[in-house]
Amino acid sequence: MQFSLWSYPWDLLDEDIESVADRLTDIGIDEVNLATNYHSVQPFLPHNSERKTFFARASSYFHPDESHYGRLSPIPNRQMGDADWLGMVDDALADTDITLNSWTIGCHNSRLGMANPDLTLESPYGDSLAFGLCPSQPEVQEFLCGLLADLSERACFKRIGLETFDYFYGTGFGWHHDKYHVELGKLGEFLFGLCFCEECRDHATNRGINVEQARTSAQAGIDGIIHGELSPETSPAGWLRSHPELSAYVDVRTETLSDLYGSLRSTVGGDVELGRYAGFFEIEDEWMHGADLNSLATHLDYYTVIAYESTRREIVQRVRAADQLTPDVPLHVGILPGPPAINDPGTVTDAVKGLADDGVERVSFYNYGLLPERNLDWIATATEPY
Numbered sequence: 477m478q479f480s481l482w483s484y485p486w487d488l489l490d491e492d493i494e495s496v497a498d499r500l501t502d503i504g505i506d507e508v509n510l511a512t513n514y515h516s517v518q519p520f521l522p523h524n525s526e527r528k529t530f531f532a533r534a535s536s537y538f539h540p541d542e543s544h545y546g547r548l549s550p551i552p553n554r555q556m557g558d559a560d561w562l563g564m565v566d567d568a569l570a571d572t573d574i575t576l577n578s579w580t581i582g583c584h585n586s587r588l589g590m591a592n593p594d595l596t597l598e599s600p601y602g603d604s605l606a607f608g609l610c611p612s613q614p615e616v617q618e619f620l621c622g623l624l625a626d627l628s629e630r631a632c633f634k635r636i637g638l639e640t641f642d643y644f645y646g647t648g649f650g651w652h653h654d655k656y657h658v659e660l661g662k663l664g665e666f667l668f669g670l671c672f673c674e675e676c677r678d679h680a681t682n683r684g685i686n687v688e689q690a691r692t693s694a695q696a697g698i699d700g701i702i703h704g705e706l707s708p709e710t711s712p713a714g715w716l717r718s719h720p721e722l723s724a725y726v727d728v729r730t731e732t733l734s735d736l737y738g739s740l741r742s743t744v745g746g747d748v749e750l751g752r753y754a755g756f757f758e759i760e761d762e763w764m765h766g767a768d769l770n771s772l773a774t775h776l777d778y779y780t781v782i783a784y785e786s787t788r789r790e791i792v793q794r795v796r797a798a799d800q801l802t803p804d805v806p807l808h809v810g811i812l813p814g815p816p817a818i819n820d821p822g823t824v825t826d827a828v829k830g831l832a833d834d835g836v837e838r839v840s841f842y843n844y845g846l847l848p849e850r851n852l853d854w855i856a857t858a859t860e861p862y
Contacts, residue, residue, distance in 0.1 A: 477832050477862040479855075480507035480840040482579055482810075484519065485537045485561040487845030490526040493568035496844075501573050503852055504859025508569070509579040509637060509840060512537055512562055512627055513550050516586055516652055522848045534587035538562035538630060544622035547615045548588055548595070566631040578633045582620050582641035583609040584650060598673040599648055600694035605669065607650035611642060611766070612675040612732050620736070621743045628744050635749040637780055641740070643671060643729055645756055646764025661708025663715055664701040666764050667694045670726070680728045690725035712764065729766035734775075741775040749777040751808070756782050759798045769802040779805055780840060784812040787823065788830040795834060808838040813858070814851045821854035828858040 481500060488496050488508070500508070513536045521528055536550035538560050553561070569576050589596045589606035595613045597605040609616045620641060627636060644650055648668030660668065672694075677687045697715065700706030716723040744750050754762055754769060759781065762769050769779065781798045783791040795809055809831055811817070813824040831839055841847075841855055 477828075477836070478506045478838050479504050479859050479862075480509055480577065480838065481505050481844045481855075482509045482511070482840060482842050483844040484511050484514075484517075484530070485565055486527075486530055487521065487524060488565055488568075489561060490524050493565060494572065497569060497572035497574045499852075500844075503856035504862070505574070505841075505855070507575040507577055507634065508565075508844075509577045509635075510537075510562070510565060512578045512580050513623060514579075514581050515584045515640075519843075519846055521845050523852075524845060534581075534585045538626075541626050541629070544626045546618045546622070548592065548609075548619035550623065550626075551587055562631055570632065575634045576631060577635040577637060578627050578631070579637050579639065580623065580627065581639050582623070583611055583616065583644060584640040585609055586651065588619075594673075596673070597644065597648075597669065597671040598676075599668055600670060600672055600691050600698065602672075605644075605648060605650070605671075608640075608644040608669075610671050610673050610676065611736055612671065612673065612679060612729070614675070617736055617739065621739050624740055624743045624750075628748050633748055635751055635777075636744060637751045637753055638740070639753045641736070641752065642733055643766035644669060646761060658702055659708045660698070660701055661710065662761075663706075663710045663712045664698055664708055666712050667697045670694050671729075676729070676732075679732055680725050683724075683728055685724050685728065686721050687725065690722040693719045693722040712761075726763075730763065730768040730771065733766045734768065734771045737772050737775040750775070751778040751780055752776055753810070754779045754781055755794060755798060759794055759801065762801070769798070770804075773802045773805040776805060778808055780808040780810050782810045784810070784817045784842070786817050786819075788826045791827045792830045792834055795831065795836060807836060808840060809836050810840045810842055812842045813854050814847050821857055824854045825858040829861075832862065 516534045518531050532553055535553040537553055539552050540550045566576055586607045589609055593604035595609055595616055597608040597610045647665040672691050680687050701708050781795050783794040785791045798807055811827055818824055
């Protein structure tokens, strides 16, 4: 069994990368999943000696090679200046025992979305959902493929892990100060986040779907919840079965995403493993992201199942659910060895043992800079038998 840690570049740079690498080796970590292109964030950094928080708008932690891009390209983090944080980390880790992976955000980019509203997800009411670029848009697909080409050329990554290379999280909310006082439930949030941009509508029309009927059904579902005529507890899958035109519209997205992942796979060299983060909500609800896990697996080397649960049983159950949905691709697992998921070292050790007993080959811990020192010690205890 092997182990990795997610990390932001500033945490490695602030503490001296070689010293961090020694620390990671001591606690049983083989790989770092480095944030390379990321959404807006303000993390709290409990053991960082230089700062206790960091404000970053949606940005890249490298200076992009514009030859890989068209209308959209990554915007470098302004706090880097002329430096290139990815290159600095890559160079420093080259002489250590720590392998470097890329942790890459795709469509969740409010900065590019605000500047290009016609390329974002569009709600059934015509709102631009600025936090999410729509992967049906050719310019967005060009951006995503260019991003992977750029990353794979500039650093010695063993793996590239994809996050939000899809229709976001199956919800119409993703801004950093969402405010709503209607209990929309899973169904209402999903319907509000369904994209009806021109490209999505054209794809559906070309498959013989009555797009306006689908849009009207989505609006009616949301309005019914708003007016108290439809329970927010209604199952999205069950509700869609009684609205076949909208259900068919939803299914088109899975075809689009499968084609996109084929292009992403061909963009990355065969010596770099390509994976996808899955299960930020329920693993059974990946279809709400537009993702058919079995179909996408033909273009991927692994999935990382996000299992930020509080017990060994819950974590293992989530992995088993993923294995049933996509049995032919290796599963790595991400766990959160700290609040709000886990609050004691014994549970971390028990969870890792449960995953090892289930045949999981790699566990990733979230996140180096966000965890207090004592939680890093919990990781050391959990990894020591392996």
